Amino acid sequence: MTFTQIFFYFLAGVIVAFSVLSVTTRRILRAAVYLLFVLMGTAAFYFMVNFFFLAAVQLIVYIGGIVVLIIFSVLLTSQINDRLDKPEMAKVVIGGLVAFGGLIISALTLWQYPFTASSAAEGDYSVAEIGRQLLNYGEGGYVLPFEVISILLLAAMVGAIIIAKRIKPKTDD
Amino acid sequence: MIEGVPLSHILVVSSIMFFVGVYGFVTRKNLLTMLISTELILNAVNINFVAFNRYLYPDKMEGHFFSLFIIAIAAAEAAVAIAIFISLYRNLKSIDVEDVDSLKH
Numbered sequence: 001m002t003f004t005q006i007f008f009y010f011l012a013g014v015i016v017a018f019s020v021l022s023v024t025t026r027r028i029l030r031a032a033v034y035l036l037f038v039l040m041g042t043a044a045f046y047f048m049v050n051f052f053f054l055a056a057v058q059l060i061v062y063i064g065g066i067v068v069l070i071i072f073s074v075l076l077t078s079q080i081n082d083r084l085d086k087p088e089m090a091k092v093v094i095g096g097l098v099a100f101g102g103l104i105i106s107a108l109t110l111w112q113y114p115f116t117a118s119s120a121a122e123g124d125y126s127v128a129e130i131g132r133q134l135l136n137y138g139e140g141g142y143v144l145p146f147e148v149i150s151i152l153l154l155a156a157m158v159g160a161i162i163i164a165k166r167i168k169p170k171t172d173d
Numbered sequence: 174m175i176e177g178v179p180l181s182h183i184l185v186v187s188s189i190m191f192f193v194g195v196y197g198f199v200t201r202k203n204l205l206t207m208l209i210s211t212e213l214i215l216n217a218v219n220i221n222f223v224a225f226n227r228y229l230y231p232d233k234m235e236g237h238f239f240s241l242f243i244i245a246i247a248a249a250e251a252a253v254a255i256a257i258f259i260s261l262y263r264n265l266k267s268i269d270v271e272d273v274d275s276l277k278h
Contacts, residue, residue, distance in 0.1 A: 005177045012186045019190050019213055023197030028205055035209050038190070042216055045183075048175055049227045054240055058219075061244050066212065066251045073255045074205055077262045087200040095199030099192040106188045115180040115228065123232040133234060142238050149245045156249035160256035166263070 008048065015041040026083045032070045039063055053127050174228050183224040191217035204258050204268045208251065215247045 015038055022034035039062045046055035087095075123129075137143045175183075190213055197210030219240040226236025258268050265272050 002177055004175055008175055008178045008182075012182070015186060016189050016193075019193045022213070023193055023201070023206070023210055028203060031206055031209050035212060038213065039216060042220060045220065046223060049223060051223060051227070051237055054223065054237055057241060057244055061248050062212075062216075065248055069251060069255055070205060070209065073258055076259060077205070077268050084201075084203055084206070087202070091200045095196045098199060099196035102195065103188060103192040106192075107185050110181050110184045110188065113181070117174055117180060117228045118231055120230070120232040123234060125234070125237070130234070130237070133238070140233075145238075145242055149242055153245060153249050156253050160252045163253070164256035164259045 004048070008045075011041050011044055011048075015045075026086070028074045028078055028082075028084065029071065029080065032067060032074055035070070036063060036067045039067065050122070050125055052125070053130050174231065180224060180228040183228075184221060187217040187220040187224070190214075190220070202269050202271060204254075204261070204270060204273075207270070208254050208258075212247065212251070215243060219243055 018034045018037040018041070022031045022038065025031050025034065039058065043055045043058040043063070046052075046058060133140060134142050134146050174180075194210045194213030194217065197213065198207055201207050201210060222236040222239045222243070224236075226234065230236075261273060262268050265275075
């Protein structure tokens with residue numbers, strides 16, 4: 001086994017173990033921290049396939065943004081010593097059956113399908129090329145989704161502020 | 174592509190992650206932990222896009238851009254969801270799904 005292979009399977013083990021831990025632990029803060037490790041493993045996978053820009057975005061947006069946001073709201077909404085209740089047995093059985101059955105079906109299908117890796121030469125993954133394609137309105141350009149996403153982000157930002165803002169009680173006495 | 178690692182191994186890892194997220198979504202009652210499960214599911218999809226892009230069409234970047242947009246949408250979704258959770262906590266002092274039923278009555 002080469003070093004790359006060993007590293008990939010180590011990464012796969014880390015991702016699987018921490019994702020299982022993050023949905024089974026009974027402390028919310030720990031669940032958030034385990035999610036952080038899963039996302040870091042994913043970023044490492046992006047680095048392994050040479051998608052450096054995507055890996056950087058993953059680190060900045062997911063780990064720097066979403067996980068920090070989740071940890072903040074965990075601290076705002078629960079006591080640090082609180083433990084979640086154990087899930088009901090029926091839910092565990094149903095969830096386990098759904099997840100395990102789906103996993104078996106999709107893993108068997110994936111395992112049997114003969115994927116043949118393309119031998120085409122590696123494209124240009126530089127940041128300059130990414131920027132050119134993101135703002136290109138010709139063939140293979142992504143300027144429309146880019147602009148739509150920017151409007152979505154603006155709307156989400158305004159909406160989040162409005163929803164989370166404290167509404168003053170009416171003084172109509 | 175990663176030398177010596179077939180595509181199906183990567184896809185199996187991401188489908189394990191996806192179904193662990195599904196399991197968490199079904200069993201959890203706290204809204205924040207359900208959001209964490211959703212993030213797991215979205216992340217599994219991102220891994221799939223990147224793996225297919227890199228193994229089957231290494232000369233193009235479609236999967237890369239799809240992942241980029243999914244990350245942006247996940248960020249927007251998490252921001253709005255957490256705003257809703259904070260507002261719920263302020264009104265109900267709880268963020269369990271079973272306490273959030275005021276629209277039913």
